[in-house]
Amino acid sequence: MSFFYSSQSEYPMKTNDKSKWLDAHHDNLASLYTFTQCIALSDIHADGNWKLVIGDLGADNFSSKLKVFQGVSLIHDRSLQDLPNGVVSFYMDTHEPRTPAIAVCSGPFIYVYKNLRPYYKFSMPSLEINASEQELWTQVKDGKINSTALREMLENLKNEGVQLTVRSYKITQVNPSEIDLLDAYVETFKDFTLRKQPVITCMGTLRKSSTDDDAISCLIIGTENCSIYVLDPAAFTVLKTMSLPSVPVFMNISGMYDVEYRIIATCRDGKIYTFKRVNTTPKYCIELSSQPVGIVRINKTIMVGCMDETLQCISDKGKRLWSIKLPASVMTMELLDYTAKGISAVLVALSDSTVHMYQDKHLVDVIQTPDVINALKFGRYGREEGNLILTTRGGGLIVKILRRHADFEIKDISAGPPVSQNTKLNIPKKTKLFVSQSIRERENPVAMFRTFQRDLSLFRLNTARQFSQILESNCSPISSNPKEPLKISAMVQGIGPNFKLMVTIQNTSLARPSTNLFITFEFNNKFYSVKKPRISIPFLVPGLDYIFDTIVECKSDKGISDDIKVLVFREGQSCPLLTAIINMPVSEMVMDG
Numbered sequence: 001m002s003f004f005y006s007s008q009s010e011y012p013m014k015t016n017d018k019s020k021w022l023d024a025h026h027d028n029l030a031s032l033y034t035f036t037q038c039i040a041l042s043d044i045h046a047d048g049n050w051k052l053v054i055g056d057l058g059a060d061n062f063s064s065k066l067k068v069f070q071g072v073s074l075i076h077d078r079s080l081q082d083l084p085n086g087v088v089s090f091y092m093d094t095h096e097p098r099t100p101a102i103a104v105c106s107g108p109f110i111y112v113y114k115n116l117r118p119y120y121k122f123s124m125p126s127l128e129i130n131a132s133e134q135e136l137w138t139q140v141k142d143g144k145i146n147s148t149a150l151r152e153m154l155e156n157l158k159n160e161g162v163q164l165t166v167r168s169y170k171i172t173q174v175n176p177s178e179i180d181l182l183d184a185y186v187e188t189f190k191d192f193t194l195r196k197q198p199v200i201t202c203m204g205t206l207r208k209s210s211t212d213d214d215a216i217s218c219l220i221i222g223t224e225n226c227s228i229y230v231l232d233p234a235a236f237t238v239l240k241t242m243s244l245p246s247v248p249v250f251m252n253i254s255g256m257y258d259v260e261y262r263i264i265a266t267c268r269d270g271k272i273y274t275f276k277r278v279n280t281t282p283k284y285c286i287e288l289s290s291q292p293v294g295i296v297r298i299n300k301t302i303m304v305g306c307m308d309e310t311l312q313c314i315s316d317k318g319k320r321l322w323s324i325k326l327p328a329s330v331m332t333m334e335l336l337d338y339t340a341k342g343i344s345a346v347l348v349a350l351s352d353s354t355v356h357m358y359q360d361k362h363l364v365d366v367i368q369t370p371d372v373i374n375a376l377k378f379g380r381y382g383r384e385e386g387n388l389i390l391t392t393r394g395g396g397l398i399v400k401i402l403r404r405h406a407d408f409e410i411k412d413i414s415a416g417p418p419v420s421q422n423t424k425l426n427i428p429k430k431t432k433l434f435v436s437q438s439i440r441e442r443e444n445p446v447a448m449f450r451t452f453q454r455d456l457s458l459f460r461l462n463t464a465r466q467f468s469q470i471l472e473s474n475c476s477p478i479s480s481n482p483k484e485p486l487k488i489s490a491m492v493q494g495i496g497p498n499f500k501l502m503v504t505i506q507n508t509s510l511a512r513p514s515t516n517l518f519i520t521f522e523f524n525n526k527f528y529s530v531k532k533p534r535i536s537i538p539f540l541v542p543g544l545d546y547i548f549d550t551i552v553e554c555k556s557d558k559g560i561s562d563d564i565k566v567l568v569f570r571e572g573q574s575c576p577l578l579t580a581i582i583n584m585p586v587s588e589m590v591m592d593g
Contacts, residue, residue, distance in 0.1 A: 019403075020365050020402060020403055020406035020407070021367065021388065021400040021401065021402060021403065021406075022400065022401040022402075022403060023398075023400060024387075024399040024400060024401050025072045025397070025398070025399040026370075026396070026397070026398050026399075027072070027396060027397045027398075028370075028392075028394065028395075028396040029395070029396070030391075030395060030396055030397035031056075031059070031395045032054060032056055032067070032391045032395050032396070032397055033056060033057045033058060033059065033374075033391075033395055034054050034055060034056055034057055034084075034374065034375050034391055035057075035332065035374060035375050036294070036332045036333070036334060036374075036375045036376055036377065037085070037086045037087070037202060037203070037250075038054065038055035038056075038057070038084050038085070038086060038087045038375070039052070039053070039054050039055075039087065039375055039377040039389060039391075040053045040087045040088055040089045040102065040377075041053070041089070041377060041379040041380060041381055041387075041389075042089035042100050042102060043099075043100065044068070044089075044099065044100065044102070044115070044116060045099065045115070046097040046098050046099045046100075048383060049070065049382055049383060050379075050380045050381050050382060050383075051068050051069065051070050051075070052068065052069040052070075052377075052381060052389060053066070053067075053068050053087055053089065053102055054066075054067045054068075054069070054087070054391075055080070055084030055086070055087040055104055056084075057083055057084065063079075064079070064080040064081075064082065064083050064084060064106075065077055065078060065079055065080060066078045066079075066080055066084070066087075066102075066104060066113070068116060070382075071382060072399070076116050078113075078116075080104065080106055080111070081106060081107075081109070081111075082106040082107045082109075083106060083107075084104050084105065084106050085105045085106060085107075085200050085201060085202065085203065086104070086105045086200070086202055086203035086204075087102065087103070087104050087105075088102075088103050088203055088204065088205050088219070089101070089102055089103075089205075090103060090205045090217040090219065090233065091214050091215060091216050091217055091233075092112075092216065092217075092233035092234065093216070093233075093234065094216065098214045099114065099115060100214075101113065101114045101119065102114075102116075103203065103219060105200040105203045105221065106200075107199055107200070108123060108124045108197035108198060108199055108200065109121060109122065109123055109124070109200075110122040110124075110200070110203075110219065110221070110231075120236065122231070122236045123197065124197050124198050124200065124221070124223065124229070125197075125198075125238060126195055126196060126197055127196045127197065127198060127225060128196070129165060129194055129195075129196050130157065130162050130163070130164070132157055132162070133154070133157060133162065133164055133165065133168055133194070134194060136150055136153050136154065137150075137168075137190065137194050140186060140190050141190045141191060146183075147171075147179075147182045147183045147185075147186040147187075148176070148179070148182065150171065150186060151171050151172060151174065151176065151182060154168045154171055154172050155172050158172055163196075163225075165194060165195065165196040166196075167189055167194065170185070171185065171186070198223035198224055198225040198227065199223060199224040200221055200222070200223055200224075201222050201223060201224055201247060201248060201249055202221075202222040202248055202249060202250060202251050203219065203220065203221055203222070203251075204219075204220045204251045204252075204253045205217040205218065205219060205220065205253065206218045206219075206220050206230070206253050206255070206256070206257050206261055206263075207255075207256050207257070208233070208256065208257045208258055209256055209257070209258040209259070210256070211256065216233055216234075217233060218230050218231060218232065218233055218239065218257050219231040219233065220251060220253055220263065222247075222248035222249070222251055222265060223247075223248075224247055226243065226244045226245065226246055226247055226248075226267075227241055227242065227243055227244065228241070228242040228244065228248060228251075228263065228265060228275070229241055229242075230242075230257065239257070240280070241280070242263070242275050242279070242280050242281070243280065243281055244265060244267060244273055244282065245267070245269065245271075245273070245282075246267035246268050246269035246271065247267055247268045248265040248266070248267050248273075249266055249267060249268055249292065250265070250266045250292060250294060250295045251263060251264065251265050251266075251295075252264040252295050252296070252297045252302070254297065255277075257277075259277075260276070260277050261276070261277055262274065262275070262276055262316070263275040264295065264297060264302060264316075265282075266288075266292040266295050266304065268291070270287065270288045270289075270290060270291050270292065271285055271286060271287050271288065272284075272285070272286040272288065272292075272295075272302065272304070272314070273285055273286075274286075274316070274318075284317070284318045285318070286302075286314055286318045286320075288304060288306055288312065289306060289308055289310065289312070289323075290306040290307045290308035290310070291306065291307045292304050292305070292306055292307075293305045293306060293307060293330040293331070293332070293333070294330065294332050294333030294334075294348075295333070296333050296334070296335045296346045297316075297335075298335065298344050298345075298346065299344070300315060300316050301313050301314065301315055301316070301321065302314045302315070302316060303333070303346045303358075305326075305330035305333050305348055306330070307329070307330070309325060309326045309327075309328065309329055309330065310323050310324065310325055310326060311323070311324045311326055311330070311346075311348060311358065312324075313360075313361065322361050324358075324361055326348070326350060326356070327350065327352060327354075328350040328351045328352035328354070329350065329351040330348055330349070330350060330351075331349040331350060331351055331372060331373055331374060332349045332373065332374065332375060332376055333346060333347065333348050333349070333376070334346075334347045334349075334376035334377060334378055335347075335378065336357065336378045336388075337378070338385070338386055338402065340385060340386070343359075344359075345357050345358060345359045345364065346358050347376055347378065347388070349372075349373035349374075349376055349390075351372055352372075353368065353369050353370065353371060353372050353373070354366055354367065354368055354369065355367040355369060355373060355376070355390070367400070369390065369392065369398065370392070370396070371392035371393055371394050371396060372392065372393040373390050373391070373392060373393075374391055374392065374393050375389075375390070375391040376388070376389070376390055377389040381399070384401060386401060386402035386404075387399060387400070387401055387402070388400040388401075388402065478578075479577055479578055484514065484570075484577050485507065485508040485509040485512075486505060486506070486507060486508065486514065486540075486568065486577060486578055487505070487506045487508050487578075488503065488504070488505050488506075488566065488568060488578045488579075488580050489503075489504045489580065490502065490503050490504070490566050490580045490582050491504075492552075492582060492584065492585060495585075495587075495588045496554050496585070496586070496587025496588045497553060497554040497555075497557075497587045497588070498551055498552070498553050498554075499551070499552045499553075499554070499584070499585075499587075500549055500550075500551060500552075501530075501549060501550050501551075501552050501564070501566075501582070502547055502548070502549045503519060503535075503547070503548045503549070503566055503580070504545050504546070504547050504548075505519075505537065505540065505545075505546050505548070505568065505578075506540075506543070506544065506545050506546070507540040507541065507542045507543070507544070508542070508543075509542045510542060511542060512542065513539055513540055513541055513542060514537075514539075514540035515539055515540070516570055516571040516572075517536075517537040517540070517568060517569065517570055517571070517577070518534055518535060518536050518537055518568075518569055518571065519534070519535040519537060519548060519566060519567070519568055519569075520533060520534050520535075520567050520569065521533055521550075521564055521565065521566060521567070522564070522565040522567060523552075523562070523563075523564045523565070524562050526555065526556070527554065527555055527556050527560070527561070527562045528552055528553065528554060528555065528562070528564065528584070529552070529553045529555060530550055530551075530552055530553075530564075531550050531551040531552075531553070532550040532551075535548050535550065537568075552564065552584070554584075554587035556587070557587075559586055559587075560586065561583070561584045561585060561586045561587070562584060563581055563582060563583055563584065564581075564582045564584055565579060565580070565581055565582075566579070566580040566581075566582065567579055
């Protein structure tokens with residue numbers, strides 16, 4: 001594959017001798033506006049010369065196109081009916097030559113191309129329409145209600161949580177003052193059959209019965225109606241339907257449909273759900289710290305980039321292994337799987353115009369780019385393996401090639417603890433005490449087990465008693481009363497003898513405010529005095545933090561300290577709602593000048 005530096009580039013591409021990448025092509029004027037899920041690399045003509053297939057969103061809603069690049073030249077350009085949500089390359093038959101098909105999902109439809117020509121259009125199966133919505137359109141058709149009444153009734157259904165059709169949603173978005181536009185819209189569509197089809201949100205492929213590169217694959221479709229569909233590539237029928245609690249946005253698929261497979265789906269509710277072959281409902285649920293931006297699976301671990309600027313690693317059993325704080329927001333992610341060298345890493349594009357490469361939790365490379373990266377794709381391009389395709393926010397196209405002699409020895413280039421911390425300790429051999437204890441355990445296993453069970457039962461009993469006492473006396477910083485959902489925390493500032501005690505109270509309910517509360521303190525008069533022993537609490541709005549402070553004076557000069565209890569009461573009640581115990585620090589001695 002012959003690449004060249006584009007004359008349209010405003011940034012001269014200089015290759016650093018220590019860099020792991022060769023700069024093959026850079027075109028700032030490519031006008032490509034796309035995302036990672038809308039890019040695919042495919043051997044379209046089965047000639048060994050892989051092409052770059054891009055679902056371009058265009059500059060507006062009416063210029064979406066399917067673009068195919070060979071080398072640095074655009075060889076195919078076809079308009080799309082709607083904005084693309086995903087592009088994949090897959091084999092749907094066993095005909096010779098083994099040419100793959102290109103599937104583009106757009107709205108509720110999947111457009112399949114073979115040899116860059118339209119081959120098949122698949123429509124997602126229709127969903128059940130709400131009976132009230134259907135009845136309203138029937139009344140409009142019969143002339144029983146006008147368009148204004150139709151809009152008001154549809155708006156009421158929408159507020160009640162009814163999932164309306166696209167036609168009804170568009171009516172609710174029309175301004176009520178635009179009567180002519182509303183009447184024209186209703187008049188145009190009232191005689192058409194009302195249909196409700198699920199909109200596709202993500203798409204992937206799953207090999208059917210073989211692990212070969214050119215094996216027949218099924219299409220895996222995620223939709224807005226919180227479902228995942230498995231489509232037969234030959235007849236385009238639904239083989240299996242899986243239900244989710246939320247809308248899937250990213251999927252990672254592995255295995256074979258006829259043998260065993262695993263589908264990992266990240267959803268809009270900030271959770272990860274896992275399916276296996278025998279499941280139609282999720283087997284595992286993993287809750288993330290924030291909304292997901294991308295997902296990559298390496299061996300038995302799942303790497304997730306989140307909106308809180310973290311890269312999290314989770315095992316396939318749902319156990320959180322580690323989390324890394326990133327220097328900027330995550331834009332997109334891609335798997336770097338270079339089988340020629342046996343290298344697996346994750347590429348993370350950040351909003352500070354860099355692409356970070358991680359092996360496990362080690363940062364092994366940073367790629368500087370002239371603009372923020374919106375899409376990444378790693379794989380074979382042309383006749384060369386190890387290519388990285390990048391598209392920028394401004395529409396530019398960048399192609400990089402991985403050096404054949406690139407050093408991928410794990411050397412974390414990020415600032416962190418010294419290397420000595422990773423050195424294994426010289427643990428001594430088994431001592432005589434360890435050996436004697438082992439012999440004792442072998443000789444008295446029954447008695448030791450019974451003793452352990454008795455101590456464990458006593459421990460659980462004492463824990464339950466203490467917990468019961470805490471609930472009865474409300475000696476907890478979080479209220480156990482569902483009618484009074486409050487939370488309290490306290491902080492001490494100063495070195496003494498005068499301390500500033502700051503108390504933070506939050507109403508954790510969804511919509512119920514709290515009133516008629518006050519704060520008081522319990523302390524030893526020999527050690528401390530409090531300037532404001534009683535603090536009235538105003539109206540507590542749910543979700544907000546309220547901070548109250550007072551001055552605590554330490555009377556003792558003997559270098560000892562005691563605890564102060566912060567109690568929250570309701571007016572007229574003798575039992576506290578909340579209790580916080582503060583371990584006061586030792587006061588510094590007062591120096592007489």
